[in-house]
Amino acid sequence: MMAARKQLSLTAFLMRHGHHVAAWRHPDTDLVSPPFEVYRDAVQRAERACLDAVFLADSVALTGAPSVEPVTLLSALAAVTSRIGLVATATTTYNEPYTVARQFASLDSISNGRAGWNLVTSDNAAEAANFGRERHVDHAARYARAREFHDVVDGLWQGWEEGAFVNDKAGGRLLDSAKVRRLDYRGEHFAVSGPLNVPPSPQGKPVVVQAGSSETGRELAAATADVVFTAQATLADAQAFYRDMKGRVERHGRAPDSLRIMPGIFAVVGTSEQEAQDKFGLLQGLIEPGAGLALLGRMIGNFDLSGYPLDGPLPDLPVTQDGQRSRQQLLTAIAQGENLSIRQLYERIAGGRGHFTVIGTPEQVADQMQAWFESGAADGFNLMPPTLPGGLDDVLRLVVPELQRRGLFRTRYEGTTLRSHLGLREGK
Amino acid sequence: MMAARKQLSLTAFLMRHGHHVAAWRHPDTDLVSPPFEVYRDAVQRAERACLDAVFLADSVALTGAPSVEPVTLLSALAAVTSRIGLVATATTTYNEPYTVARQFASLDSISNGRAGWNLVTSDNAAEAANFGRERHVDHAARYARAREFHDVVDGLWQGWEEGAFVNDKAGGRLLDSAKVRRLDYRGEHFAVSGPLNVPPSPQGKPVVVQAGSSETGRELAAATADVVFTAQATLADAQAFYRDMKGRVERHGRAPDSLRIMPGIFAVVGTSEQEAQDKFGLLQGLIEPGAGLALLGRMIGNFDLSGYPLDGPLPDLPVTQDGQRSRQQLLTAIAQGENLSIRQLYERIAGGRGHFTVIGTPEQVADQMQAWFESGAADGFNLMPPTLPGGLDDVLRLVVPELQRRGLFRTRYEGTTLRSHLGLREGK
Ligand SMILES: Cc1cc2nc3c(=O)[nH]c(=O)nc-3n(C[C@H](O)[C@H](O)[C@H](O)COP(=O)(O)O)c2cc1C
Ligand SMILES: Cc1cc2nc3c(=O)[nH]c(=O)nc-3n(C[C@H](O)[C@H](O)[C@H](O)COP(=O)(O)O)c2cc1C
Numbered sequence A, B: 001m002m003a004a005r006k007q008l009s010l011t012a013f014l015m016r017h018g019h020h021v022a023a024w025r026h027p028d029t030d031l032v033s034p035p036f037e038v039y040r041d042a043v044q045r046a047e048r049a050c051l052d053a054v055f056l057a058d059s060v061a062l063t064g065a066p067s068v069e070p071v072t073l074l075s076a077l078a079a080v081t082s083r084i085g086l087v088a089t090a091t092t093t094y095n096e097p098y099t100v101a102r103q104f105a106s107l108d109s110i111s112n113g114r115a116g117w118n119l120v121t122s123d124n125a126a127e128a129a130n131f132g133r134e135r136h137v138d139h140a141a142r143y144a145r146a147r148e149f150h151d152v153v154d155g156l157w158q159g160w161e162e163g164a165f166v167n168d169k170a171g172g173r174l175l176d177s178a179k180v181r182r183l184d185y186r187g188e189h190f191a192v193s194g195p196l197n198v199p200p201s202p203q204g205k206p207v208v209v210q211a212g213s214s215e216t217g218r219e220l221a222a223a224t225a226d227v228v229f230t231a232q233a234t235l236a237d238a239q240a241f242y243r244d245m246k247g248r249v250e251r252h253g254r255a256p257d258s259l260r261i262m263p264g265i266f267a268v269v270g271t272s273e274q275e276a277q278d279k280f281g282l283l284q285g286l287i288e289p290g291a292g293l294a295l296l297g298r299m300i301g302n303f304d305l306s307g308y309p310l311d312g313p314l315p316d317l318p319v320t321q322d323g324q325r326s327r328q329q330l331l332t333a334i335a336q337g338e339n340l341s342i343r344q345l346y347e348r349i350a351g352g353r354g355h356f357t358v359i360g361t362p363e364q365v366a367d368q369m370q371a372w373f374e375s376g377a378a379d380g381f382n383l384m385p386p387t388l389p390g391g392l393d394d395v396l397r398l399v400v401p402e403l404q405r406r407g408l409f410r411t412r413y414e415g416t417t418l419r420s421h422l423g424l425r426e427g428k
Helices: A035-048 A070-078 A097-110 A125-130 A139-157 A215-224 A235-251 A273-284 A289-299 A325-338 A342-349 A362-374 A390-405 A418-422 B035-048 B070-078 B097-110 B125-130 B139-157 B215-224 B235-251 B273-284 B289-299 B325-338 B342-349 B362-374 B390-405 B418-422
Strands: A009-013 A053-056 A085-091 A115-120 A165-168 A173-175 A207-210 A227-230 A260-269 A356-360 A380-383 B009-013 B053-056 B085-091 B115-120 B165-168 B173-175 B207-210 B227-230 B260-269 B356-360 B380-383
Touching (some): A009 A260, A053 A115, A053 A418, A070 A085, A085 A097, A085 A207, A085 A418, A097 B035, A139 A215, A207 A215, A215 A235, A227 A235, A235 A260, A235 A362, A260 A273, A289 A325, A362 A380, B009 B035, B009 B260, B070 B085, B070 B097, B085 B097, B085 B207, B097 B139, B115 B139, B139 B215, B207 B215, B207 B418, B227 B235, B235 B260, B235 B362, B260 B390, B273 B356, B289 B342, B356 B362, B362 B380, B362 B390
Parallel strands (some): A009 A053, A053 A085, A115 A207, A207 A227, A227 A260, B009 B380, B227 B260, B260 B380
Antiparallel strands (some): B165 B173
16 A cells, blocks of 8 residues: 555645746736636646646735635635645634634545645734734744644544444434544643534545744654645755655654655746746746835745845845744845845745746756656655646646656546545545 | 515525434435535525525534535535525634635635625534633623624725726736725724735625524624524514514614515425425424434523423523523523423424424415515525425425415526625625
């Protein structure tokens, strides 16, 4: 059952207009259709390419263009797909665990075992003001809450034992109450009795994804996650991260392949290298300074950079309490290492946001992915299409078939659940 | 546009096995299919009958059989229907308004203007223990929070002005930020900045339904609701409630027909009166004392009746702080007026739970509905099928056509939004 995986995991990280900060200005981008229609088409394409899952980010505040709440959206998409996994982001900082456990268990029931929860701690300080707080919860406190939050959700998901449903009409017994466990969790942050009021998951329990890469984030993931989504700019960094994470997982008493490590990849694909460069150039030329600066400010930990000269260096910044500590570190290292101005730095991250970036032919992109996969840097990739639908199509129609020809990716689904696509044991 | 409505509004209040407390034991009830499949079939049937909406109750604790969270479920159902309205219940007591505003705005976007929110304050005391509280929030405090909660949600829904989307690719302007209003709400219970990160509603804003009928509940509904769902046992009581509510609405400066009053109806339908009585008898014979007692205990305000003799009278009870005050009053009045024992009372409410109950032929049921509609007792009805799918089919195939023959109900949808089905003005 758990044969060594020789194939990549691939998920599509979808954004309403695509990942490039100027994607909405691209001639092909559809600004008018309702979000559901745009995502429906994209997910159905991704399913035809046999991807493991689609992946949606989230923020509980307005940043950029409005969209729809990801669990609600994926639930509607569950009804118009049959195999592809459905991973939504939900924060532990401004939610309640009973509510989140219930939503993902519901998505899992509706989709027949295809749900995944990307557990995040909120990297957008503006969220605080939508939940009655003057300031964002700081980094350490967010992670302390996240750990308990995870444990409550996990406990609620496991409250239904095998055989809990008796379904004895004649005898008048619907449930065996001895097999429906209360949780009675009492922690620092939460007190939750349970049981959850949703039937048990068709895949044991939903998949847990995590996307924090600071020291604290790594420890949480090593203890609790099935998949880690991470931003790595170079092969060497990715290898170091991979080794570090697999080691931590073992120290937590888990099998190394029970955690799948999936860096993001921002690939701009053309039938020739020149075509790919031209596509990228078109998008880069559409970046407005205001939008670039706002994106950079969020990515380095929620700092306002508007007072600094665009063509001057990135100022020294305190370690962020509000945002992503790992991303702040990644981007300041790039800026210092290459001596980039603020403008050059936002141009650098306008597409990939610091993730692995490849611009080239399908063969060149596949070569890079293969190199990372075969040299202990990745178990798979979270694909970040530059535009939607064009940039997604390029990857699905050009890169995926190339990976399939190389035997690196499936040509049809074997299982029906997200856990089976990812090669993970049934949850328990 | 707002011509006097001569037709009924009809919604289907769906429960996993049907409304009768013993429905799950009925020979026709499917205990095995996933909830989504059961509901999909039911909603598609209801749409073929041109009903205004389906309606789902909710509780954030396990009571009886587990199911799936209603917004998630309706979102999946939105993808497999095109016209019928989708109303889900969500409590103001154990949620945050930014989250609820976002979920219903998302459902509304996904369904193209068919969403409704049934605002409740939680009548199930067991919910408290899933949200870190030792005791349920008391009645007055629940309603005080509910009023603010509503105002925040409503304000967030209205944050997007006409023309907020500029969509100017060449000029580099996606949104007109002057037309995206912050809310900056500061109340006793909530501080919420906004704006909401979901595009504006296709029907102006989602429909707001309310289901509290105590003095405080009526005032909240008169000030804020589009639809009131209410439990009324007799024509005279329903007329008094109807007059009272329309008067309150006017005192709040609103047009009386801007609030639709919809009592629940528990109808057991047979092709002959005897067949209907036999159907009802079959269900009544399946009631177990434990289940009947538990239902009654919840309905009279979360009191444990297990210590009292089944064939003795209902004890005197203090006014409930935890549950539905109006339902407690309704049921104690029935018990005292008719001198019912505890067993007789739970048998009385095992199907209709105190709602208007009719057992008879399609003509007899339609006669009763017509009488209520034409004598100022109801603008429509929330249909409570005894079993699913059988009891729903009986109403849709036998009663609805009879109402259509009488010109009391539509034979095809005219509009596309829930507001238009209900004859309500576009929300703003
Ligand atoms: C690749 C990646 C994607 C992320 N996506 C989101 C997201 O969609 N929403 C969110 O609130 N936080 C997101 N985060 C941030 C996580 O919430 C993370 O827990 C938090 O910012 C702390 O990050 P750190 O451990 O890297 O410091 C993401 C982080 C990474 C590394
Ligand atoms: C017909 C009806 C249906 C209701 N449905 C629900 C429900 O699904 N979930 C819930 O928590 N409360 C429900 N309630 C209770 C409401 O939350 C109500 O606000 C609260 O119990 C107080 O009721 P009262 O104003 O009648 O005292 C319902 C109430 C009525 C009258």
